[in-house]
Amino acid sequence: xxxxxxxxxxxxxxxxxxxxxxxxxxxxxxxxxxxxxxxxxxxxxxxxxxxxxxxxxxxxxxxxxxxxxxxxxxxxxxxxxxxxxxxxxxxxxxxxxxxxxxxxxxxxxxxxxxxxxxxxxxxxxxxxxxxxxxxxxxxxxxxxxxxxxxxxxxxxxxxxxxxxxxxxxxxxxxxxxxxxxxxxxxxxxxxxxxxxxxxxxxxxxxxxxxxxxxxxxxxxxxxxxxxxxxxxxxxxxxxxxxxxxxxxxxxxxxxxxxxxxxxxxxxxxxxxxxxxxxxxxxxxxxxxxxxxxxxxxxxxxxxxxxxxxxxxxxxxxxxxxxxxxxxxxxxxxxxxxxxxxxxxxxxxxxxxxxxxxxxxxxxxxxxxxxxxxxxxxxxxxxxxxxxxxxxxxxxxxxxxxxxxxxxxxxxxxxxxxxxxxxxxxxxxxxxxxxxxxxxxxxxxxxxxxxxxxxxxxxxxxxxxxxxxxxxxxxxxxxxxxxxxxxxxxxxxxxxxxxxxxxxxxxxxxxxxxxxxxxxxxxxxxxxxxxxxxxxxxxxxxxxxxxxxxxxxxxxxxxxxxxxxxxxxxxxxxxx
Amino acid sequence: xxxxxxxxxxxxxxxxxxxxxxxxxxxxxxxxxxxxxxxxxxxxxxxxxxxxxxxxxxxxxxxxxxxxxxxxxxxxxxxxxxxxxxxxxxxxxxxxxxxxxxxxxxxxxxxxxxxxxxxxxxxxxxxxxxxxxxxxxxxxxxxxxxxxxxxxxxxxxxxxxxxxxxxxxxxxxxxxxxxxxxxxxxxxxxxxxxxxxxxxxxxxxxxxxxxxxxxxxxxxxxxxxxxxxxxxxxxxxxxxxxxxxxxxxxxxxxxxxxxxxxxxxxxxxxxxxxxxxxxxxxxxxxxxxxxxxxxxxxxxxxxxxxxxxxxxxxxxxxxxxxxxxxx
Ligand SMILES: Nc1ncnc2c1ncn2[C@@H]1O[C@H](COP(=O)(O)OP(=O)(O)O)[C@@H](O)[C@H]1O
Ligand code: SF4
Ligand SMILES: [Mg+2]
Numbered sequence: 001x002x003x004x005x006x007x008x009x010x011x012x013x014x015x016x017x018x019x020x021x022x023x024x025x026x027x028x029x030x031x032x033x034x035x036x037x038x039x040x041x042x043x044x045x046x047x048x049x050x051x052x053x054x055x056x057x058x059x060x061x062x063x064x065x066x067x068x069x070x071x072x073x074x075x076x077x078x079x080x081x082x083x084x085x086x087x088x089x090x091x092x093x094x095x096x097x098x099x100x101x102x103x104x105x106x107x108x109x110x111x112x113x114x115x116x117x118x119x120x121x122x123x124x125x126x127x128x129x130x131x132x133x134x135x136x137x138x139x140x141x142x143x144x145x146x147x148x149x150x151x152x153x154x155x156x157x158x159x160x161x162x163x164x165x166x167x168x169x170x171x172x173x174x175x176x177x178x179x180x181x182x183x184x185x186x187x188x189x190x191x192x193x194x195x196x197x198x199x200x201x202x203x204x205x206x207x208x209x210x211x212x213x214x215x216x217x218x219x220x221x222x223x224x225x226x227x228x229x230x231x232x233x234x235x236x237x238x239x240x241x242x243x244x245x246x247x248x249x250x251x252x253x254x255x256x257x258x259x260x261x262x263x264x265x266x267x268x269x270x271x272x273x274x275x276x277x278x279x280x281x282x283x284x285x286x287x288x289x290x291x292x293x294x295x296x297x298x299x300x301x302x303x304x305x306x307x308x309x310x311x312x313x314x315x316x317x318x319x320x321x322x323x324x325x326x327x328x329x330x331x332x333x334x335x336x337x338x339x340x341x342x343x344x345x346x347x348x349x350x351x352x353x354x355x356x357x358x359x360x361x362x363x364x365x366x367x368x369x370x371x372x373x374x375x376x377x378x379x380x381x382x383x384x385x386x387x388x389x390x391x392x393x394x395x396x397x398x399x400x401x402x403x404x405x406x407x408x409x410x411x412x413x414x415x416x417x418x419x420x421x422x423x424x425x426x427x428x429x430x431x432x433x434x435x436x437x438x439x440x441x442x443x444x445x446x447x448x449x450x451x452x453x454x455x456x457x458x459x460x461x462x463x464x465x466x467x468x469x470x471x472x473x474x475x476x477x478x479x480x481x482x483x484x485x486x487x488x489x490x491x492x493x494x495x496x497x498x499x500x501x502x503x504x505x506x507x508x509x510x511x512x513x514x515x516x517x518x519x520x521x522x523x524x525x526x527x528x529x530x531x532x533x534x535x536x537x538x539x540x541x542x543x544x545x546x547x548x549x550x551x552x553x554x555x556x557x558x559x560x561x562x563x564x565x566x567x568x569x570x571x572x573x574x575x
Numbered sequence: 576x577x578x579x580x581x582x583x584x585x586x587x588x589x590x591x592x593x594x595x596x597x598x599x600x601x602x603x604x605x606x607x608x609x610x611x612x613x614x615x616x617x618x619x620x621x622x623x624x625x626x627x628x629x630x631x632x633x634x635x636x637x638x639x640x641x642x643x644x645x646x647x648x649x650x651x652x653x654x655x656x657x658x659x660x661x662x663x664x665x666x667x668x669x670x671x672x673x674x675x676x677x678x679x680x681x682x683x684x685x686x687x688x689x690x691x692x693x694x695x696x697x698x699x700x701x702x703x704x705x706x707x708x709x710x711x712x713x714x715x716x717x718x719x720x721x722x723x724x725x726x727x728x729x730x731x732x733x734x735x736x737x738x739x740x741x742x743x744x745x746x747x748x749x750x751x752x753x754x755x756x757x758x759x760x761x762x763x764x765x766x767x768x769x770x771x772x773x774x775x776x777x778x779x780x781x782x783x784x785x786x787x788x789x790x791x792x793x794x795x796x797x798x799x800x801x802x803x804x805x806x807x808x809x810x811x812x813x814x815x816x817x818x819x820x821x822x823x824x825x826x827x828x829x830x831x832x833x834x835x836x837x838x839x840x841x842x843x844x845x846x847x848x849x850x851x852x853x854x855x856x857x858x859x860x861x862x863x864x865x866x867x868x869x870x871x872x873x874x875x876x877x878x879x880x881x882x883x884x885x886x887x888x889x890x891x892x893x894x895x896x897x898x899x900x901x902x
Pocket of ligand 1: 017019045047051
């Protein structure tokens with residue numbers, strides 16, 4: 001066998017459970033390859049078909065309709081009889097089942113269950129097989145004296161070791177590990193991680209590791225595959241994918257995973273995973289996707305290369321860039337002086353992302369923001385919204401465009417306007433729908449920010465509102481156009497801390513629910529740290545540092561950033 | 576665990592005590608003079624005519640002139656010495672009568688239990704293995720149909736067809752009386768020959784239950800994760816069936832076997848009468864006919880103790896089979 005011929009080559013595999021009504025397609029049109037000694041991680045919410053895939057590789061499923069090919073060392077397992085399959089099971093492909101009390105036979109001792117596959121596949125004497133058992137038990141760090149115990153006498157962690165030992169007893173070429181860490185405490189998890197790493201190094205089996213523990217996958221695999229609704233939606237090198245996911249779903253998974261972020265609040269992926277798996281006509285992720293559009297529901301996206309060693313199944317080639325600004329410069333003429341407010345700024349905001357723009361007041365953040373939405377036009381450079389150049393106000397005068405929420409919400413509009421009129425004004429300007437529809441949209445937006453929608457409130461004048469209410473009205477005014485990008489400029493700085501926290505949390509919740517992208521401009525770093533995916537640090541009109549929020553907040557590189565952070569987080573570093 | 580089994584024994588003791596006490600109380604709770612009732616029966620039972628002497632004897636025997644608690648202690652004391660009373664009809668101590676009849680019933684019940692469990696489990700497992708296929712469906716219908724026929728009816732049909740009609744088996748009894756057997760083997764054959772029809776009737780009547788149990792139990796086990804594990808290991812089919820599936824599926828079956836002994840004794844009483852098989856069943860019927868209370872009570876007591884013993888054995892065996900119970 002040549003070196004690059006894959007050990008396992010799955011081609012267009014579909015698995016449908018025919019026993020359930022309606023039939024459930026748990027794996028659909030899935031292809032993957034693994035070479036000798038390689039390791040592939042599979043992530044995805046539960047119910048997305050990971051276990052089904054694992055079991056179908058070993059042809060262990062009953063009452064299913066299976067299509068496609070499963071080539072192991074070039075042999076199509078789908079063509080083999082039960083009798084022929086026995087030679088592959090455990091000897092060549094072994095599986096560490098998802099741990100449960102009933103995975104091991106309750107009436108047989110550990111030794112009895114370990115020795116069975118040896119006898120089925122190899123000709124060893126009783127003594128030799130006993131030695132083998134002791135060897136594998138030692139290998140997985142379980143005292144061999146446990147071999148005469150029954151499964152119910154072991155703890156969850158010990159059972160996981162037994163399962164691992166059992167899988168290794170015939171030295172397989174491919175090891176499938178299904179959720180090895182569910183229901184284990186942190187210490188046992190860590191031990192299982194070390195075990196898997198060392199064993200793979202020592203024995204050199206190829207491995208498919210199924211887990212929704214992203215940290216686990218990141219440390220143990222070289223390739224990773226994201227599954228959604230039985231399909232692969234992203235595929236690439238583990239380090240790349242986890243650092244820079246390109247499918248909205250992968251990003252959602254990472255955002256929901258606690259091990260990855262120290263400070264950021266966790267936000268699950270909005271919407272529910274599909275209850276029963278149907279074959280969707282369009283992209284199965286569309287109902288939850290923050291950048292879905294009509295044509296996503298029409299046809300199913302194929303897995304395509306979007307970069308070197310990176311495949312994504314998305315009509316838009318993965319996470320879309322909503323806003324791109326290049327080489328922005330902006331100066332003001334004040335009397336005889338020229339103030340260079342923005343000296344040079346590049347910024348990129350992708351769909352569904354929260355980007356924090358931080359810096360001291362006066363560093364040029366608001367000027368940059370106003371340039372981005374087109375209130376100011378830049379001296380140099382250009383801004384693109386979803387690929388189109390922003391000129392005049394078109395991007396903020398449309399539904400699903402971008403909206404800015406101002407620092408001082410009603411400096412622009414008259415404080416003598418009524419709540420309802422303020423909120424629906426953007427719709428009036430773009431002449432969207434009928435007056436009734438505009439009123440309804442305004443009420444929905446007010447409800448979204450948890451303001452009352454009774455006639456008395458709608459008729460109130462804005463000056464009579466409290467600070468917090470005013471800020472909420474401003475948010476509703478932005479949301480009424482169903483924007484894809486919201487620029488929030490210091491919206492919390494005028495509020496007291498408790499209102500600040502509330503508003504921010506709500507805004508983030510709305511962002512998660514509606515899936516808009518957000519540029520969150522603030523000088524309050526502790527707030528930025530809670531919500532940001534990406535951070536841009538601005539200093540004297542220049543972006544001095546940018547990157548993933550976790551990295552920038554953990555290890556700031558620029559001198560200014562460090563100084564800024566050390567002041568802001570002074571209390572923390574002291575404690 | 577020690578504690579638990581001790582509790583178990585106490586439970587059994589209490590059950591036996593309750594039965595004994597009921598046995599003691601029942602005849603005494605019947606209003607009026609029990610012997611008067613006895614003696615004024617319909618013409619059919621004319622065989623018993625209680626003379627004044629006998630009445631006297633009975634009164635004394637039961638100590639009915641004594642205060643009730645005293646009667647009770649006397650009764651218990653006699654029981655402890657193995658004295659179950661004296662049968663008027665058979666003119667023999669009750670314990671002797673029962674001991675002479677008991678082996679036949681036990682023989683029949685145990686044969687039927689072993690056979691019905693074996694056959695029922697095997698067919699049940701075959702059914703489970705082919706679940707929802709035609710094999711399973713037709714077996715299921717067939718077995719349910721037979722399990723609905725009462726045991727004595729099966730007995731009558733068997734008797735009619737194979738004994739009376741075809742003459743393949745004797746019509747009645749457990750052995751050929753006054754026969755001169757050449758060897759021990761021919762004697763054993765004679766016993767088996769007599770037992771075949773009654774045991775078959777009892778087995779068939781019990782088969783539906785064991786079949787269903789076997790089928791359910793096996794079906795449950797076949798869906799367990801550990802069975803998938805066994806398949807994944809590439810073991811042979813026979814090993815998977817016998818070592819992984821059957822060993823687990825047998826657990827509930829074993830328990831049921833012992834517990835079902837009780838209901839089988841009930842069935843045996845009916846079947847014995849069809850075949851005039853000389854076990855407790857025929858004895859019971861006769862005693863009821865002639866109102867031989869001491870014998871009826873004795874049979875109750877012995878049957879109760881046997882059933883309890885069976886339960887006790889079930890516990891023991893279950894512990895041996897299921898490691899989860901013993902630790
Ligand atoms: N035996 C089965 N019969 C019918 N549907 C099943 C069966 N097993 C799993 N499914 C369905 O298939 C889908 C995938 O399940 P599974 O492979 O277990 O996902 P995961 O391992 O990713 O949690 C789910 O919708 C589940 O309900
Ligand atoms: S953009 Fe469309 S195709 Fe891409 S993941 Fe979202 S819904 Fe699916
Ligand atoms: Mg699973």
